[in-house]
Amino acid sequence: MSQSYNRGLIEDFGRWREFSAGMWAWIFHKFTGWVLVGYLFTHIAVLSTAIPASSQDAAVLAANEDIYTTTIVALESLLVVRILEVGLLAVAVFHILNGLRLLFVDLGIGLESQDKSFYASLILTGAITVASVPTFIAGAF
Amino acid sequence: MAEHYSSFTKGGRLWLWQRITAAFLVVVLAFHFFLLHFVYHADEVTFAMSQGRMETLSYYSLMILFLVTATFHGVNGVYNALVNQGLTGTKRQAVKWTLVAASVVLLVQGVRTANAWAGFTTFF
Numbered sequence: 001m002s003q004s005y006n007r008g009l010i011e012d013f014g015r016w017r018e019f020s021a022g023m024w025a026w027i028f029h030k031f032t033g034w035v036l037v038g039y040l041f042t043h044i045a046v047l048s049t050a051i052p053a054s055s056q057d058a059a060v061l062a063a064n065e066d067i068y069t070t071t072i073v074a075l076e077s078l079l080v081v082r083i084l085e086v087g088l089l090a091v092a093v094f095h096i097l098n099g100l101r102l103l104f105v106d107l108g109i110g111l112e113s114q115d116k117s118f119y120a121s122l123i124l125t126g127a128i129t130v131a132s133v134p135t136f137i138a139g140a141f
Numbered sequence: 142m143a144e145h146y147s148s149f150t151k152g153g154r155l156w157l158w159q160r161i162t163a164a165f166l167v168v169v170l171a172f173h174f175f176l177l178h179f180v181y182h183a184d185e186v187t188f189a190m191s192q193g194r195m196e197t198l199s200y201y202s203l204m205i206l207f208l209v210t211a212t213f214h215g216v217n218g219v220y221n222a223l224v225n226q227g228l229t230g231t232k233r234q235a236v237k238w239t240l241v242a243a244s245v246v247l248l249v250q251g252v253r254t255a256n257a258w259a260g261f262t263t264f265f
Contacts, residue, residue, distance in 0.1 A: 037215030054257040
């Protein structure tokens with residue numbers, strides 16, 4: 001018979017002080033998931049400028065003055081966009097690492113150390129994000 | 142040894158697909174970030190460079206599969222989160238079909254965008 005944990009309703013966020021590591025992992029996974037799906041819709045909307053760009057003159061495309069290139073260049077010239085991209089990376093890396101943790105737990109591997117693997121996900125996310133800042137900010141100033 | 146534990150119902154096909162797409166996305170999302178931020182830099186993006194990548198059939202196919210799996214995983218994740226919050230009955234059905242409609246719009250627009258680069262039809 002399988003054992004289950006009764007820690008009360010996790011959706012009752014008012015109990016946050018009582019939350020254990022696994023419950024925080026669940027909340028962070030949901031939060032980062034919401035951000036990523038929101039970004040997916042925004043991302044496709046911005047990339048859609050490639051549709052009108054594809055019918056612009058060859059000379060305009062060759063000069064990189066088409067609507068797609070100018071939109072991306074304008075966005076990337078804004079420091080706030082670069083900072084948001086670092087945030088997006090942090091969100092994506094955590095979702096990937098914690099997602100791997102969840103896949104392993106679902107396969108029955110590592111349940112005993114699920115709290116440690118959550119902390120490892122957080123530390124690794126922080127390290128990868130910090131190490132990526134120079135690449136993400138390059139050219140913004 | 143600890144017993145197998147999961148908060149999701151076993152046997153559900155959506156449950157399984159959420160995990161299959163997760164395993165795929167772990168690799169492809171990491172590749173996507175690496176290619177478009179570390180190999181090519183975000184401020185060097187041009188239509189011609191994107192076109193060059195998307196005209197390669199293997200890259201185009203990977204991006205279409207990326208679009209489909211990310212849309213399913215994201216939208217199904219939102220649906221699961223709302224059901225976990227206690228969404229039921231008519232509201233649940235309304236949310237479900239709204240999410241299905243949003244997914245269709247995203248997929249159509251994503252394919253049109255990929256096609257614009259690859260030189261295929263953009264339909265309308």
